[in-house]
Amino acid sequence: MDTGGLPTLTQDDLVVRTLGERSFPSPLDGGLLERGESLHYVTEDDRVLVDSSLSRAVRRGVPVEQLPSFEPGGPRRTLFFDPARTRVGIVTCGGLCPGLNNVIRGLVVELYEHYGVRYVLGFRNGYHGLTADGEEPEVLTPTSVQWINSQGGTVLGTSRGSQDPAVMVETLRLRRIDVLFVIGGDGSLRGAQAIADEAEARGLPLAVVGVPKTIDNDIPWIDRSFGFQTAFGRAAESIRSAHTEARSTRNGVGLIKLMGRHSGFIACYATLASDDADLVLIPEVAMPLEGERGVLAHIERVLDTQGHAVVVVAEGAGQDLFAASTAADASGNAKLHDIGALLRDRVTAHLAASGREFSLRYVDPGYAIRSVPANAHDSVYCTRLAQAAVHAAMAGRTSIVAGRWHGRFVHLPIPLVTASRNQVDSKGDLWLSVLEATGQPVFV
Numbered sequence: 001m002d003t004g005g006l007p008t009l010t011q012d013d014l015v016v017r018t019l020g021e022r023s024f025p026s027p028l029d030g031g032l033l034e035r036g037e038s039l040h041y042v043t044e045d046d047r048v049l050v051d052s053s054l055s056r057a058v059r060r061g062v063p064v065e066q067l068p069s070f071e072p073g074g075p076r077r078t079l080f081f082d083p084a085r086t087r088v089g090i091v092t093c094g095g096l097c098p099g100l101n102n103v104i105r106g107l108v109v110e111l112y113e114h115y116g117v118r119y120v121l122g123f124r125n126g127y128h129g130l131t132a133d134g135e136e137p138e139v140l141t142p143t144s145v146q147w148i149n150s151q152g153g154t155v156l157g158t159s160r161g162s163q164d165p166a167v168m169v170e171t172l173r174l175r176r177i178d179v180l181f182v183i184g185g186d187g188s189l190r191g192a193q194a195i196a197d198e199a200e201a202r203g204l205p206l207a208v209v210g211v212p213k214t215i216d217n218d219i220p221w222i223d224r225s226f227g228f229q230t231a232f233g234r235a236a237e238s239i240r241s242a243h244t245e246a247r248s249t250r251n252g253v254g255l256i257k258l259m260g261r262h263s264g265f266i267a268c269y270a271t272l273a274s275d276d277a278d279l280v281l282i283p284e285v286a287m288p289l290e291g292e293r294g295v296l297a298h299i300e301r302v303l304d305t306q307g308h309a310v311v312v313v314a315e316g317a318g319q320d321l322f323a324a325s326t327a328a329d330a331s332g333n334a335k336l337h338d339i340g341a342l343l344r345d346r347v348t349a350h351l352a353a354s355g356r357e358f359s360l361r362y363v364d365p366g367y368a369i370r371s372v373p374a375n376a377h378d379s380v381y382c383t384r385l386a387q388a389a390v391h392a393a394m395a396g397r398t399s400i401v402a403g404r405w406h407g408r409f410v411h412l413p414i415p416l417v418t419a420s421r422n423q424v425d426s427k428g429d430l431w432l433s434v435l436e437a438t439g440q441p442v443f444v
């Protein structure tokens with residue numbers, strides 16, 4: 001079927017794996033199980049449509065009941081696991097992101113206080129903690145996690161680097177873990193899928209449920225990832241400071257490098273939040289340095305008209321300006337060339353050659369941004385994602401992540417969210433807003 005450029009999705013892509021029949025009554029209070037239909041909620045046997053516009057739905061060309069749709073999140077009346085006997089593990093993997101501790105706390109509190117689960121282990125240092133060499137896991141209780149949401153980072157530690165799914169499943173089997181929560185990004189979720197597949201192959205009824213973590217906001221099929229709002233808020237402060245520095249000196253140039261390996265969302269949102277930048281460079285849009293419509297000429301023009309300039313660059317931008325490389329980190333993620341340093345050097349050389357007096361300040365606040373505690377909005381979101389993840393796991397859902405789509409909590413199959421990447425659309429309204437806010441040339 002020609003869907004006119006829409007991602008082709010069938011209901012098969014959206015089927016949620018379940019461990020089997022549910023036979024245990026949920027101990028949740030009746031009030032919590034009384035779910036009604038409202039603007040933000042749907043009943044358990046309803047579905048959440050993938051498409052958010054009429055024209056997209058029409059382009060699918062299928063009867064409405066066959067439109068692609070997600071299973072809704074939320075508590076179920078009957079459970080696959082008997083809470084009193086359920087043993088749970090939690091692991092955080094990959095790069096830091098604001099809100100990791102809020103999710104850990106949310107999982108533990110929901111499991112203990114609402115389901116009556118009494119055994120929760122925190123595996124240490126990412127997937128390494130699931131190997132025979134891993135540090136001893138930590139027993140987590142509502143008391144032990146009571147204050148962790150006020151701290152950035154993850155109390156469990158994290159890591160990159162590959163581990164054998166067979167070894168990890170063996171660790172889980174020996175510890176008699178029934179449910180594993182993985183708080184991680186695309187790499188961690190591929191690992192989670194490998195664990196779920198290995199458990200299924202061995203006939204182990206293990207529920208593997210992810211809470212999608214990405215400071216870059218690059219996981220698809222979720223409205224926004226947790227920690228992202230905190231991150232771009234903090235990044236906006238850095239832009240503001242750089243702006244203050246720049247406009248305090250003659251021909252001051254502030255150059256701020258922000259995270260964003262393949263997706264420039266932090267750069268775009270921080271720019272819009274601060275409204276201070278004159279030029280934003282992201283991985284999704286190629287940027288010529290030279291020429292009338294190039295980066296260097298634009299900076300010169302801004303200095304001529306304004307007396308100072310602020311440039312924001314996402315770390316994944318302009319990689320084509322370097323020699324091709326296959327270098328990768330321990331998890332297999334591409335190691336990036338330092339576009340911030342390249343820009344700093346090229347802008348310095350260009351302005352020096354023009355004979356003008358100038359002062360360029362280069363800041364790279366990346367690690368200072370991703371290690372902060374979650375703001376109020378993200379704290380709420382983390383708690384609610386954690387609650388949705390617990391509801392899904394206790395009902396026997398596996399190989400899924402808990403996400404929010406069109407404002408509703410849903411269950412997303414892991415293969416779906418790892419099959420593609422969320423990126424800034426160079427023809428979309430976000431990038432258009434950035435162009436409007438900065439007045440920069442439209443790079444082709």
Ligand SMILES: Nc1ncnc2c1ncn2[C@@H]1O[C@H](COP(=O)(O)OP(=O)(O)O)[C@@H](O)[C@H]1O
Binds near residue numbers: 126160184189
């Ligand atoms: N394709 C994969 N299959 C299994 N495990 C993976 C895969 N990619 C990454 N991992 C593991 O997931 C963990 C986190 O991955 P990483 O890419 O560093 O972070 P993130 O989850 O934030 O993307 C690492 O231990 C890594 O080895």
Ligand SMILES: O=P(O)(O)OC[C@H]1O[C@](O)(COP(=O)(O)O)[C@@H](O)[C@@H]1O
Binds near residue numbers: 093094095096329370
């Ligand atoms: O220096 P590290 O720890 O490898 O992390 C840097 C990378 O982490 C990121 O924040 C993304 O990390 P994840 O894939 O773990 O979410 C990138 O923007 C950045 O390139």
Ligand SMILES: [Mg+2]
Binds near residue numbers: 094185186187
């Ligand atoms: Mg990743």
